[in-house]
Amino acid sequence: MKISFHLNAKEVSVDVAADRKLVRVLREDLALTGTKEGCGAGECGACTILVDGDPRLSCLMTVAQIQDRHVTTIEGLAANGEAHPVQEAFIEKGAIQCGFCTPAMVLASVALLDKNPDPTRGEIREGLSGNLCRCGGYVKIVDAVEAAAIAIRRGNPK
């Protein structure tokens, strides 16, 4: 089945079985391996992508469901090769360890800040609670999202 959608701001179409797991189509057919499959059951969040701007779990979606949707994976976040402020903050604040949860964590953070540009630490923790990190203590990730929020607000004065 031919499925057309917007992937990282480009129109793409794939010819695959409609019920394939989206994360596998992204990784195996489109070679976008920044999206990870950690549990296959929606429990770890490593497969998080943005669909029309909202974080969703690509391991709990059939590829057919993204017909006509706008999908952002980690590869599409750095527009024009320039890292997103959330990415910069993750680097600066030491929020990256093994890095396997990182792409999803970054996307979840971007979506969180889109909705809530000035979150408390508690709101950040809640916003990222669907993304497991096994290497760190979440502290530096929360620090990074706080720092990114400030950077984004400075960059987009109201």
Next chain:
Amino acid sequence: MRDVFLPRSLEKLWTYLDESPGALVFAGGTDLLVKTFNGFPEGEALVCLDRIDELKEICQQGESIWIGACATHSGMVASRLVRNTLPALWKAVGEIGSPPVRNMGTIGGNICTASPAGDTLPPLYAMKAEVEILCREGARRLPIAQFIHGPGATGLQKAEIVSAVRIPKPQGLNLQHFEKVGLRSALACSVASLAALARLSPDRVVEEVSLAWGSVAPTVFTCPQAEETLVGRPLCAASLREAAEIVRHRVRPISDVRADAEYRRTVAGNLLLRLGTLS
């Protein structure tokens, strides 16, 4: 391989269901797709409801709040109407799974999954919600307690979908509470939960109360005896302890990998005691 249909209207939906009578209907997929990706059940087509806009609305209809089956948990969390008029449900949906799960999962899905641990169910029971069921021929409504028969079992017939849930607006209920006990603070399946709605007089005498528990029986557990014990008395530790004792005797919890029955039984009663601490 299965077909995946994405109807954009009810009309189209009925056509698909006519063509594939065995199709599996879903909205967010957070429950069903875990199973289908593991190959169970085999062969049937999938029909995804999430492009039918009329199933996503949240609005007030007279003295009821109408929530379309495809309203996502995030959508309900973001809804001022839900937050202001149905705070117990609002709290419950805010604690479901995790943010991405809430972006995908829907209230209709939570109802149709009919898990004893479904987080929206205790508030819906406590508020005497009705489930709206639709098929090509027309609509019918069932009180939620009649719609859900048991774990995973509902009164949904072939070629029917749940289109909405209709919740009577709580009138004058100045205590609206939901508490979920999970094994961790997010991404948790409830091992016991309580939705409580009550009208308290200025001196905290219970004039009316409605209670519903999740995860302590095959379906949501209600307990008129406990409610009776509380009505007419001030909401205090003593009366709550009495009611809690009744609850502990009447719940029918199971032991599973998450918690044993004894724990669920004790906590089902204990959760009532929290009501005494709410202002």
Next chain:
Amino acid sequence: MKTTMIEVGYPAARFDARSKVSGEEKFAIDYSREAILWAGARRAAMAHAMVRGIDTSRARALPGVHAVLTREDVPGTNRQGIIHKDQPVLAGSRVRHCGEPLALVLAEDRDVLEKALGMIEVDLEPLEAVFDAAEALGADAVRVHESGNLLHKAVIKVGDAGGAFDRCDVVIEDSFEVPGQDHAFLEPQNGLAWQREDGRISMIVSTQAPFRDRFEIAHALGLDPGAIHIVSPCLGGGFGGKDGATVQCLLALGAMRAGGRPVKMVWGREESFNAGYKRHPVRMWYRVGAMRDGTLQCIHCKLIYDTGPYAHLGVEVMALGMEHACGPYRVPNTLVEGWCVHTNNPVSGAMRGFGVCQATFGIESMMDLLASKLGMSRLDIRLKNALRRGDKNGAGITLVNSTGILPCLETLGGHRLFQESEQWKKLAGPYKKRGVGIAATWNAIGYGRGLPDSAIARVELTREGKIRIYSSVSDMGQGNSSAFVQMAGQILTQDASHLEIIQPDTDLAHPSGSSSAGRTTYTFGNALIAACEEMKEKLLHRASLLLMLDEPAGLALLPGIIKHLPSGREIPFDLLGRLFPESDRMAVKQFVMPVARDTLESENEFKLGFPHLLFSYGAHLAYVEVDELTGKTEVKEYLCVTEGGRVINPACFDQQVHGAVVQGLGYGLMEEVLTRQGKILNPNFTNYIIPTSMDVPDITSLCVETEETTGPFGMKGIGEVGMNAPLPAIAGGVEDALGCRINRSPLTAARVLAALDARGVNR
């Protein structure tokens, strides 16, 4: 790039941060090649059985199935194992745990693979099984192996524990129990392998021990270790669970039968639980004697480690646990008895804290009990007995190197969170009870005596003029490669843009030990320093030739160039790179960790892995709040003070400490591999729960620096030490809150509520 400063001691951004945050970093699971075959194992799902037959005919006949292999297809010994070679690659006659593999399928795609696995007909005859390590020691217990169930019994003895108890003012006794823990790394066990035309097998695999893997595979499959080539990209977590073969032998076997096609194997999450290694469940009994003033006199303890059906590193895990069983304290008389026992439970193996975090629960709980018994503060009793440099520890080792437990405890005691404990406890809301717990922790680094803890570093000046480090120790996320870049940059005065690091590749790098045991940065770092110093010497001498100087005096290495400071003349690195042959542009150095020199009474109890010379230390504090209605225990504040010598990168130091603490909080509060009849009941992230961002507080990590004179830039490994203290700190906090101690972990809501009910707490 904002920051390129990478000097040692500065919290530089990790070298791998940019590639990881952009999704470009490729983990083993992200590699693919043309025309891959998918490999999968059919597992026993029965804990103990005889194999009557395996009928693969239906699976073989399925279109898209390339091969179905069973025991008969395995050349060589069919036995894998790190030290003890006892674990079948494919079981042929007998099954000893549920995750035992019986057949390997190679298929064109994953769907066919799943289908084929289901079509293999396995005929198993169930045998009686044993699931309790204490029972397994009984004379008439079911035998997991013909040789019996006792893998190893050992005794560490110092002084006269028997006699000393009589001279004590107080003697206390208690028992403790901890369950298995899963590593729960997010990248499951996986790899990609292919056989080349010359017969060699190449493998890209998520592994902590690329160089050792060659030998494990070769032994199991009857191959020449030199014919195996391992590439180890960054790991998506390891924590010990990727130390020792997971997919390796199966993959190599598959590659040998794939006709040159690449074979990819990725364990699903459930398979990762069922077939992966676990932290050892342990039962402990402790008896501690002390004088009225709190001075420890003697400790006698018995530890039973359930190692499952195969050894993995069971004996070494137990050895390390026993070595630490008396805590970071001066105890003149000790008797530590350990049993490492086979059962039909899942296979236990290495995990961060390696036997120590179990024993730390025991000894730290005993210290709390002793404090209450004597009416002393929990901090004072620890301060009184804390090891100082020059003391002998409970295993009889003289601590001649950096020993920082005392300053850790003192720093904790001076911290606001310790000082304000009492006030905080009073502010508990309705149905909430608050308590504060502390724990001391230590963890050895290195393999210990009997197994040379070695690394060989190679650095090279490339033709392009960059300094390239060939790491031979995997980076599983702990940031060792970043530390290596910092070290090389420091010695060679280079910034990040002039440095490169190549992750382990056994064809390019030189053999080194595993990424484990808190030794990765220490051992390889020392080798790297030596290599960089040689490289520096060489570069200066070669540059002086080009500049026609009699000697290198006045020459300095600067980023990308060598400059003659008196004259200002420069030689760029790339010119050097082009002018000298490869053999001259590299430096290779080996380092072997020093070992303890004491002669011990318990010398010969372990062939290897005992005793240790170097330890890192820590002191932790937890603010704990218990809900009396649900039993739910939350950690509201957490303080940890860590001593690991000097700090190479403070940001990476905190990352390691935070991560260890959160794994420890998970171990303390919620993580438990539940089994029934040897079968894991919660083999998924739905029911095996690890902490989310909502379950842990902001952690305050403080560092006490000492100078470890044998360490690279004075450092010691601190990856493990933080893991051991959270459980006892939480248990101490819960006791402080409720007045009852829970000796079985994790402290789940159900256990805490049961303890409350047992005490008749009035609700």
